[in-house]
Amino acid sequence: MKEQLSRRELIKKSGMAALAFALPVPFASFTKFNFMTDNKKFDVIIIGGSYAGLSAAMALGRSMRKVLLIDSGNPCNKQTPHSHNFITHDGEKPAVIAQKAKEQILDYPTVTYISDLAISGMKTNEGFEIKTQAGIELTARKLIFATGIKDMMPDIKGFSECWGISVIHCPYCHGYEYRGKRTGIMANGDKAFHIASLVNNLTDRLTVLTNGKVDFKEEQLQKLKRHTIEIIETPVAEIEHRNGLLKNVIFNNGSELEFDAVYAAVPFRQHSDIPANLGCELTETGHIKVDLFQKTTVPGVYACGDNSSPMRSVAYAVAMGNLAGAMANMELTTEDF
Numbered sequence: 001m002k003e004q005l006s007r008r009e010l011i012k013k014s015g016m017a018a019l020a021f022a023l024p025v026p027f028a029s030f031t032k033f034n035f036m037t038d039n040k041k042f043d044v045i046i047i048g049g050s051y052a053g054l055s056a057a058m059a060l061g062r063s064m065r066k067v068l069l070i071d072s073g074n075p076c077n078k079q080t081p082h083s084h085n086f087i088t089h090d091g092e093k094p095a096v097i098a099q100k101a102k103e104q105i106l107d108y109p110t111v112t113y114i115s116d117l118a119i120s121g122m123k124t125n126e127g128f129e130i131k132t133q134a135g136i137e138l139t140a141r142k143l144i145f146a147t148g149i150k151d152m153m154p155d156i157k158g159f160s161e162c163w164g165i166s167v168i169h170c171p172y173c174h175g176y177e178y179r180g181k182r183t184g185i186m187a188n189g190d191k192a193f194h195i196a197s198l199v200n201n202l203t204d205r206l207t208v209l210t211n212g213k214v215d216f217k218e219e220q221l222q223k224l225k226r227h228t229i230e231i232i233e234t235p236v237a238e239i240e241h242r243n244g245l246l247k248n249v250i251f252n253n254g255s256e257l258e259f260d261a262v263y264a265a266v267p268f269r270q271h272s273d274i275p276a277n278l279g280c281e282l283t284e285t286g287h288i289k290v291d292l293f294q295k296t297t298v299p300g301v302y303a304c305g306d307n308s309s310p311m312r313s314v315a316y317a318v319a320m321g322n323l324a325g326a327m328a329n330m331e332l333t334t335e336d337f
């Protein structure tokens with residue numbers, strides 16, 4: 001206990017915490033670890049040190065596994081002012097949740113955290129080798145990918161500035177804050193219908209912006225009509241906002257409509273191509289294929305969080321990370337015991 005406290009105090013007092021969490025890639029930052037002299041062999045390397053990765057690290061740190069977290073500091077929710085729907089942290093700033101987790105994880109002496117970008121991975125006889133942008137080569141017996149996904153912003157002026165603030169992806173995360181407000185759904189077909197069915201409970205001021213010809217089945221159209229949900233096909237040209245807070249949606253034909261919030265379903269791609277390069281299969285939706293224990297299709301490689309699940313939430317990322325950490329530890333235990 002004494003050693004753990006002094007470790008956290010040391011990091012805080014020396015300002016290393018700020019250094020470790022804030023240094024931009026490619027300058028790897030170290031938390032009580034010297035890559036020139038220390039052993040670069042780990043039991044587990046976790047790539048991605050946001051909620052899923054941090055959670056996996058906690059399970060492994062508590063099992064006294066030598067574990068390295070590599071994080072490039074680019075979580076998907078970084079622009080969101082407040083994160084919701086995660087008990088004990090409801091309404092907290094996303095970075096504050098991650099920061100608290102990092103502090104707790106660094107209390108475990110076998111856990112190391114670096115700010116860097118993993119750029120390649122390779123299978124070796126003993127496990128895996130990872131190279132980073134800062135030029136460090138590391139090895140581990142198991143890998144956990146907690147790399148998240150990258151949301152692809154459409155080419156609509158103002159869209160990306162509002163993303164996570166008033167252009168939102170999930171009713172569970174931000175819907176309550178916009179209850180009763182003028183709300184748009186920028187999507188078409190089954191996706192739009194699904195969002196409309198969820199959001200209809202939160203506001204009766206709903207408009208679907210299909211950005212082109214409607215793609216609803218007849219029964220879907222009837223249901224939308226029954227709930228007096230308007231549909232606008234005219235393509236969206238611009239989202240007018242002030243500091244990310246929506247004011248008007250401006251259409252191609254020059255007309256405009258006031259909104260407080262717009263739900264949008266955007267495409268995504270994997271944040272890291274290392275899992276695919278290692279041979280991890282992807283699902284039809286583009287997620288890393290995992291089994292019930294977060295194992296990918298490549299032995300010794302795990303994935304957790306947004307990269308392997310369409311259910312995006314901090315709580316679920318933490319749960320998946322926790323499971324991935326425990327399962328990686330169990331595999332090591334089974335091999336060694």
Ligand SMILES: Cc1cc2nc3c(=O)[nH]c(=O)nc-3n(C[C@H](O)[C@H](O)[C@H](O)COP(=O)(O)OP(=O)(O)OC[C@H]3O[C@@H](n4cnc5c(N)ncnc54)[C@H](O)[C@@H]3O)c2cc1C
Pocket residue numbers: 047048049050051052053070071072073074075076077078080082083084085086116117118119146147148149151163164165169173174271272304305306307311312313314315317
């Ligand atoms: C705009 C927005 C708002 C949201 N709001 C909420 C909310 O209010 N409540 C809620 O519960 N959920 C919310 N979510 C969902 C939630 O943020 C995600 O489910 C969660 O962040 C997933 O955690 P993760 O660890 O899997 O991925 P992320 O948090 O996205 O983190 C992935 C990490 O991996 C790192 N990384 C990727 N590749 C590499 C590499 N090669 N080397 C090193 N590091 C790498 C990235 O830099 C990043 O730090 C929101 C999502 C979005 C997009």
